[in-house]
Amino acid sequence: MPGVEIPTWDPQTALIIGSILVEAIVLYVGYGGLEQVVGPRLMELLVGSDASAGQ
Amino acid sequence: MLASSIDSIVSSPELAVLFVGFGLVVGVLFGFFGMGGSFLVTPALLMMGYPAPVAVGSGMAFVFGTAVIASLKHHDLGQVDYKLGGIMIVGTTVGIEVGRASVYYLESLGLAGGVISVAYVLLLGGIGAMVTREALNGDGGGGVDHEAADKDLGDYEIPEIARTIQETVRIPPMVTLRGDVRVSAWIITAVAFATGVLSGFLGVGGGFIRMPAMIYAIGVPVPVAVGTDLFEIVFSGGIGSYLYGQGGGVDLAIVAPLLFGSALGARIGSAATAIVDSDGIKVYFGGMLLAGAIAVGIGEVGTYLGIELLETAGLVLVLGAAVVVAGAIVYTTLASLRATQRRQTPAAD
Secondary structure, three states: OOOOOOOOOOHHHHHHHHHHHHHHHHHHHHHHHHHHHHHHHHHHHHHHHHHHHOO | HHHHHHHEEEEEHHHHHHHHHHHHHHHHHHHHHOOOOOOOOHHHHHOOOOOHHHHHHHHHHHHHHHHHHHHHHHHHHOOOOHHHHHHHHHHHHHHHHHHHHHHHHHHHOHHHHHHHHHHHHHHHHHHHHHHHHHHHHOOOOOOHHHHHHHOHHHHOOOHHHHHHHHHOOOOOEEEEEEOEEEEEEHHHHHHHHHHHHHHHOOOOOOHHHHHHHHHHHOOOHHHHHHHHHHHHHHOOOHOOOOHHHOOOOOHHHHHHHHHHHHHHHHHHHHHHHOOOOOOHHHHHHHHHHHHHHHHHHHHHHHHOOOOHHHHHHHHHHHHHHHHHHHHHHHHHHHHHHHHHHHHHHHHHO
């Protein structure tokens, strides 16, 4: 596809880019929640007790 | 296209796991240094044998996904200048399209892979040498200055060069940005276009050039430069990915697992910045970029001479260098936390 182009509507491509957008938002929310739930316990396991106190 | 990508992931779980792992490593580097998220993705894909438009297009789609996640965080911190971002989107998007058209033109001549690899050797080598030299000199090196990024906008001093540009180039329309910066819209557009061409040609976010350009050419405070850069990549990278996707250049079987790993890695890297001084590790980051430049060079020579062993050696060097630096960040962070814990325990007793 050489040459500069103006974007035209393509449902298949929009679906792919849309799914990347949705994945990114789900990962942001999901990992954020996971960090709050599992984070302190994981830090305790890796570093020792009270490690998460300063976090 | 979506169904075939899901089929690819299911039929080749080893490859998906490799991409998740690579994404994790890239995410740690991006979260810690604030750049380098996509430096290694496109060259690695090229060395794995993906066609240039797929390597660059998928690299760009990965950058788009990473930018969505990072700009959500910076939006929460109030570090996005939407007016500046809006002006930059136009210039960057046009630049990306020019870069993308160049890739397809070179591909039609059968030269895309070679030219992009050479561009990466120069880029990785140049930035790697700069970061290593500055880190060895104790100047901090490249990447985001986390202390500056945490400063209040009112405490920020506009660099002398930015002040000179603002006073010299006064072509209307002039716009007022956050931090009381008044600058010609044409300077913003020129910076955006130039970095957009680079993004479209190499599949990178371009933050490593756009951020210093925003700070030194436009005079934007560091935290706003970081947040706004990511915000505008969401749009320009999204449009760029869409254009690459129309030509079949975005492979979800590559992007989805990479993003899955990098979103977690970025959280680890970002958390590590609060514990470890990045200056001590920047020299390794510079070394990693230099190793990346050598690896791409070795891989390209291997492709040219048809020696598969050299291509594999190049790929192993790229992945190995990234794994070593990301591992050093995680190890140093855990060691620092354990040392702090040991110091606190007797005090508590």
